[in-house]
Amino acid sequence: xTKTAIAVRDVxxxxxxxxxxxxDGVSADxxxxxxxxxxxxxxxxxxxxxxxxxxxxxxxxxEVHLFGRPLGEHSxxxxxxxxGLVPQVEHVPFDLSVFEYALLGRAPYLGLLDTPGPAxxxxxxxxxxxxxxxxxARRPVPTLSGGERQLAMVAxxxxxxxxxxxxxxxxxxxxxxxxxxxxxxxxxxRADGRTIVLTTHDPNAAAAIADDVLLMRQGRVIGSxxxxxxxxxxxxxxxxxxxxxxxxxxxxxxxLNHVLDGAADQGA
Numbered sequence: 451x452t453k454t455a456i457a458v459r460d461v462x463x464x465x466x467x468x469x470x471x472x473x474d475g476v477s478a479d480x481x482x483x484x485x486x487x488x489x490x491x492x493x494x495x496x497x498x499x500x501x502x503x504x505x506x507x508x509x510x511x512x513e514v515h516l517f518g519r520p521l522g523e524h525s526x527x528x529x530x531x532x533x534g535l536v537p538q539v540e541h542v543p544f545d546l547s548v549f550e551y552a553l554l555g556r557a558p559y560l561g562l563l564d565t566p567g568p569a570x571x572x573x574x575x576x577x578x579x580x581x582x583x584x585x586x587a588r589r590p591v592p593t594l595s596g597g598e599r600q601l602a603m604v605a606x607x608x609x610x611x612x613x614x615x616x617x618x619x620x621x622x623x624x625x626x627x628x629x630x631x632x633x634x635x636x637x638x639x640r641a642d643g644r645t646i647v648l649t650t651h652d653p654n655a656a657a658a659i660a661d662d663v664l665l666m667r668q669g670r671v672i673g674s675x676x677x678x679x680x681x682x683x684x685x686x687x688x689x690x691x692x693x694x695x696x697x698x699x700x701x702x703x704x705x706l707n708h709v710l711d712g713a714a715d716q717g718a
Contacts, residue, residue, distance in 0.1 A: 454518075455614055455645045456480035456503060461512030463502060472498040473509070474669040480614075480662075482517075485636060485646040487656035487677075490666035491690055496649035499666070500618055503647070505529055517613070530558040534612030536603045538619045542591045548602050549587040552577050555609025570609075577608035580642075581635055597628025604635060615639065617648040621655050633659050653694075657681055657703045665689045678703060 456479070463473040473495050480486045488496045501507045503514060505521050514521040516532060524532065534555070542551060555577065556570040566574075578584045581601045586594070591602060600620060607615055617636075621629045636646050637659050650656050656663055656677070663680045665672040666689070673685045681703040686694040695706045 453482040454479050455482040455516070456647070457513075457515040458499075458503070459513045459515075461499075461502060461509045461514065463498060463507060463509045471669045473502065476512070476666075476669070476671055478664050478671065478674050480645065480647055482613075482645050483640065483643050484661040485640050485648070485659050486662045486664065487660035488647065488649045488664045488666060489651070489653060489656045489681075489689070490672075491651055493668070494666040494689075495669040496651075496666055497618055498669075500535075500616055500647070500649055503616060504533055504535055527558055530610065530612075532613050534607035534610045534615050536600075536607045536615065536617040536620060538622065540603055545590045545592060547587065548583060548589050548591060548594070548605070549574060549578065551591050551602055552605040552609045555606045558610055573611065574605075574609045577605040580608055580639065581605040582631070595628075597624050597631060600624060600628065600632055601635065604632075608639075612644075614645040614647065617646070619649055619651070621650065621652065629655065653681060653686060653703070653705045657705070667691070 458476055458478045461473055461476045462471055464471050476495070476499060488499060490496055498507065502509055516524060516529070521529070552574040553566050553570065556566050556573060559570065560566065575584070575587070578587055581604045583598060583601045583605060586598060586602070591599065594602060620632055624632060633655065636648070640646055660677045662675060663677045664674045665680060665685055672689045673680045678701065681696060683694055683696045686696060686705065696703050697706060698704070
């Protein structure tokens with residue numbers, strides 16, 4: 451029986467009392483050791499849901515369970531050891547090296563005045579290895595390319611040794627080569643038993659690696675389940691608000707008419 455890493459039940463959230471719901475009755479399960487893609491246009495509630503899963507936003511109703519316990523029952527330190535976040539963008543205030551930046555991920559294991567020890571440094575090095583950027587360890591983070599910086603953020607999150615890695619639009623500003631590189635790293639992490647949850651507005655990125663997909667539009671779930679079953683023309687058309695044609699290639703869905711920028715604007 452597959453273990454559930456995250457369970458979301460009837461979650462609703464709005465940013466202000468007069469604002470429309472950013473999340474409206476969202477329910478979903480994330481299986482341990484899988485890749486789950488939260489897919490939808492801009493403004494569909496993807497990032498909001500990710501922040502609710504992290505505990506950064508408190509739902510006005512509904513529940514989130516993390517490995518069988520309500521999220522609120524986990525201490526902040528405990529949750530930070532279970533959940534690692536890779537944001538879309540992260541400002542690095544100093545010219546940290548890539549290794550020093552990855553070492554920041556050890557913060558949940560250190561006291562207020564503690565300095566990283568040999569075990570922490572070894573963990574940071576392992577995180578660089580897992581992200582495929584060990585050769586960049588001495589490079590200052592501000593000198594990295596977009597793809598390299600994305601993988602450095604992955605390494606920093608991996609240094610937390612989280613059981614679940616959450617990524618917000620990890621491929622949105624990358625060229626095709628770096629998209630492939632980033633997705634390949636995520637597949638390797640899944641093979642090592644890590645649970646991955648990522649948001650994306652790109653259906654082909656989701657189709658390439660996700661075991662399960664959660665389709666969202668205007669804060670509601672349009673469909674959820676195994677990628678091959680959920681990502682069909684009817685559901686994707688409903689998700690993006692434009693006709694979307696899907697065909698199967700090597701057992702995976704492929705979106706053919708990629709006219710989704712306008713649909714993303716409609717969902718904002």
